Amino acid sequence: GQQLNQSPQSMFIQEGEDVSMNCTSSSIFNTWLWYKQDPGEGPVLLIALYKAGELTSNGRLTAQFGITRKDSFLNISASIPSDVGIYFCAGQLYSNYQLIWGAGTKLIIKP
């Protein structure tokens, strides 16, 4: 079946550092989405990307839709404690409308 490779699996960072994570696939997607999940809650949409090459920002978050349509990255600048959580990428295939989900990147801020 379709798969997304999301990396890294987890990140330990200092407050104030920049963060980068990415997702790759062997399939072409027509949409990339980035969600964040806080403990005990459901995922919340952060950024949606609809065009190859598109670069979109949401506050300190920036995400890009790869030119090949097979990858996407998410950057977080100047991390703060409330950024902790699990970040998921999700892609939507051309062939159908189902979302394919990455395994998540767990962000932990060192005290």
Added chain:
Amino acid sequence: DAGVIQSPRHEVTEMGQEVTLRCKPISGHDYLFWYRQTMMRGLELLIYFNNNVPIDDSGMPEDRFSAKMPNASFSTLKIQPSEPRDSAVYFCASSPAESSYNEQFFGPGTRLTVL
């Protein structure tokens, strides 16, 4: 505006018992999704509905699982009989039609523990 509402938030039951999870989607959303989340398998789509009609249930693990959407504001996911391996967090999500269900809005989830 109220988001997606799920109940109960936590459910502990014994193996063999019937479990019913409930979901109220966001008003006006045409798509409803049921997901299961575990450490081992991540987020898995179980089934989704469009205008109350089940469209794809290929993710439903087995016949013990069933889902219904009797009207636009209510859906249930039932497990009968439940087994310990069903322990997971079950999420309901809804999406407005115009987004072609890209932008899914998730409920808080039901944490199910089957002993």
